[in-house]
Structure formats: structure tokens, C-alpha cells
Amino acid sequence: MQKTLVILKPSAIQRGLVGEVISRFEKKGLQLIGMKMIYLTDEILEEHYAHLKDKPFFQRIKESMKVSPVIVLALKGVDAVEVVRKMAGITNGREAQPGTIRGDYSMSVQENIVHASDSPETAQTELERFFSTTELFNYPQLMHPNIYANDEC
């Protein structure tokens, strides 16, 4: 079982898409194992988006991510990282496939509704960045036998 991190960006909060997006993950069969609303700071954004720190638009990214609180989610499932990335769609909402979250709800590169971890290693680092161990929950997923065959996990 993998765990992954999703951030519902200010674009999701401001546009009233929180329920819609979380509902997609629930319906898919991913297990919600952590969730909270927080304000992001420059410090945490500089760590989280370190790979973009030298880009000319980095200041704009930081400002956009601080417009409102965000919601951080921890999701669990078989191949959860890749499943969630596919559900999010590619970065540019205008080019993302219809049926994906960005493809259905975004017209923008920055205002693209969600962040999703891009590898299992990144997911672990990002989960540790946003959640303490007591904020991540380990509980049985009662529909497990209806979500997976018994040789899938």
C-alpha cells in the first residue's frame, strides 16, 4: 500500500471545489488517512517547491498558494501515487485531459486546483512535511474486499 499527499490549492478552496475533488478520491477507492486546513508559509513553500526556486515565476507561485488556507490530504491505496497523479492530470489545466481534475476544473497552469506527489519517495517526504505521525490514521477500510481482489495487495 502506498501513501500520497494532495494539496487542495487556494483555487479549489475559493471556487468551492473541495467536496467535489475529495469525492472523486473517495469514489475511486482511495482511503482518506489524514486531512487538515492550514496556511502555507514562504518557508514551507520554498521547501515544497525547491525545484522551482530559481524560476522567474517562483514569487507568483508563492503568492498564489497563500491567497487562502489550503487543505492537505493524505490518501492510501495500491499504487496511490500514480493513481492520484493520473487523476490530477498534467500541470497545465488547459491541456489536461478531460476527465482529470485539472482537465475538468482548470484553465490555468498555476490555478490548477491540486498538488499531488510525483513519486513514492517524494510522497514520503511531503507527508512528513505536512503531517505529524499522530495526524495520519491507520484504520481498516471496510470496503477493501470490494475495492481490490485478494491478490492485488
Ligand code: TYD
Ligand atoms: P510542477 O511541480 O512542475 O508541476 P505539478 O504541480 O504538475 O507537479 O510545478 C508546481 C506548480 O508550479 C504547478 O502546479 C504550477 C506552478 N507552475 C507554474 O506556474 N508555471 C510553470 O511553468 C510550472 C512548471 C509550474
